[in-house]
Amino acid sequence: MADVDWVPSTQGAMGSLLCKDCSNAPEDLSEANSWRGQRPVVDSEPGKFLKQVKLFQRLPEGQMPTLVSACESKNFNAGETVIKEGDPGDAFFIVRSGEAAVVVGGRQVALLKEGDYFGENALLRDEPRSATILAKSELFTFRISRNQFEEMGLREKLDFPIRKALEIHG
Incomplete structure (x- = not known):
């Protein structure tokens, strides 16, 4: 896996991490699942919390990164x-x-x-x-x-x- 420089997000991803230069990001963080070109860590604390909220359990799994970033x-x-x-x-x-x-x-x-x-x-x-x-x-x-x-x-x-x-x- 390539070296990735992760930085805390100050806007949007609720404290999840975003890669500073996504050209070095792992391939499993697809652009299709990103919000405005940013790639949140889906298994971050906010992502795990949102998956537990009953309202969001109906949301398709592929939409969760977008929700976290929003x-x-x-x-x-x-x-x-x-x-x-x-x-x-x-x-x-x-x-x-x-x-x-x-x-x-x-x-x-x-x-x-x-x-x-x-x-x-x-x-x-x-x-x-x-x-x-x-x-x-x-x-x-x-x-x-x-x-x-x-x-x-x-x-x-x-x-x-x-x-x-x-x-x-x-």
Whole structure:
């Protein structure tokens, strides 16, 4: 195997490694499975995590490198607002670790944990955000932008259940 100079990715591959000069990369990292010409290490920690998320288990195996590359690590401090109800949606998030509250009309209606996701409704239906998401603890997420979501065809490739943030009356 040729010597390959690997460097940490600062954008896109959620901390996975990318080869600096892919002309020396092992042949099993095909250009067809890359995102924007970058070649992520599929068996990286982010790749292994995403394979365990139920939503992505339906994605064809060959699409996993593209998914890993499309994601960006985004972290939030406890109490920080991740998305705000009524705002336009520009991204979809997957919770890597920590907890987040789903708040509708000022009331908490759900708690999100590792492997949960949010923000898909705004992308699927081109609607404003239906809930506010607040970090309850230090929150580590993977973010997929609207452009990457659409370019990858995730709307068609994944089975998103119809979910609606419901206001609790009481």
